[in-house]
Amino acid sequence: MAIEINNLSHIYNKETVMEKTAVHDITLTIQDGEKVGIIGHTGSGKSTLVQHLNGLLKPHSGSVTVNGIDTKSKEIKELRKIVGMVFQYPEHQLFEETVYKDIAFGLKKQYEFTQEEMDVRIRAAALAMSISDELMEKSPFELSGGQKRRVAIAGVLVTDPRILVLDEPTAGLDPRGRDELFQSLEEINRTKNTTIIIVSHSMEEVAGFANRILVMNKGTVAMDTTPDKAFEDVDLLESMGLSAPQVTYMARAISGVIKDFPTRIHTVEAMVKELMKVVKHP
């Protein structure tokens, strides 16, 4: 059971003067339980790629199969139970009177659950996103930006998707909100083996979370690698409109004055460790 993408191409405005190939000849497999970061600049094709995963877009050539279901087949309802999609700024889609009702919405419309079964699922989704009981009866519009974002994600989690796709989930969140969100996602992945796919233009942010990085450029997968290796060639990243963490640039600068100083560093902790080796303790 996995996501299988074979020779996928998608063209917007096909056969018009505005024709534009958004993704071109992509082949890749994502296994259950992977934590994948899909990174690329605006217009690199990353959103187009993930919108194929739940059948919002259909391949113009090639195929996308999720847990054995071809996204071109008629089993679209089943497919969307498997793949939960969190769009950019999902809190703009909150609308119910209370947080509880908003999270419940996805269940009510799709499934035949008893009241008790629904309640269990709603509270589990809220817990997974660290939404406290006291918030449940509040209006979603009274919450802070970070809280709203978590409620909106809980509204997708409530249907218990095996694959969770999030498009720019941290945009506009403050640093703590961002860290808490990643912790929640980490926990969901660990306890339920849910596949988590994050779309982002910040390699730095996703590198700490993902165990696999796909870099998109001009509609193709330019790199399929681990976070550690992704920062090896900073010049290549920059040529694709991306950037490396500040400590990576720092490592490069230091390697100019200290011979053999490692340049692959991408976390604060690694930099501290390396500096302690070369700088004399007082």
Next chain:
Amino acid sequence: MNNNNITMIQAKDVYFYYKALTEDSENVEAINGVNLQVKKGEFLVLLGRNGSGKSTLCRLFNALLKPKMGTVVVNGFDTLNEDNTWLIRKDVGMVFQNPDNQIVGNVVEEDVAFGPENLGVPPAEIRKRVDQSLKTVGMSEYAELAPHRLSGGQKQKVAIAGILAMEPECIILDEATSMLDPWGRKEVLDVLLELNKKEGITVIHVTHHMEEACLADRVAVVDDGRIIKEGSPAEIFSDVEGIKGMGLDVPQVTEVFYKLNQKGYRFPTDILTVEDALKVIKEQLAVKRIGN
């Protein structure tokens, strides 16, 4: 005393709340006694958590919102006086977070002309201002394109050009870079620095990116509707525990030296950039050689 020639915005004991949505809920306090002076030509960054009051403050600065108590005076005009509203909005332009929500024209140059048209600027003058504004943000070659064909960073630059065409003295950016990719952010920041340094335009920039905050002349930290700290980026970020305790972050380079100091090293606490870092490392190496 008249200090209007140096003060762009003066906020005095400002309070603001949002009215309750329903009868049984309470008003939401947003600003709880803010005093802040923004000087002309200054590059000020506002930092703060989600919900701390940064956006409300920005809206009080160009009369989109009026204080419930206290006063906001913009370029000598009190925002509470309705007659001043248009003068203030001409002086202080605002760029919002989502580029797609603030473009009104079907063609880039039409969009840029929208502001001056509404101010009643004569057509020949509009033409001149639109061309100049697009040139300033580096978007002249896109003048006749449809805005939806631009990238996020390009759209934000068009939004900035639209404000420049009104010849403002101050631009406020409310998380205008948070939806942009690294290039887009750099494009916008480069334009802002250029406007600030060369044209002397006052910039107030709200951001969650600490590396952007390091470019400011001054940083003000907003928490719970109050300004709890003000200072140079170096002063603000040298308090690593305080900033992190508020749910914010410091530049990675600053954190590296903070962690080294916790292990007994004695590095300066105001290292913000890769250049700063390289300088202190070089100094250390020099000491080491002499020591040996």
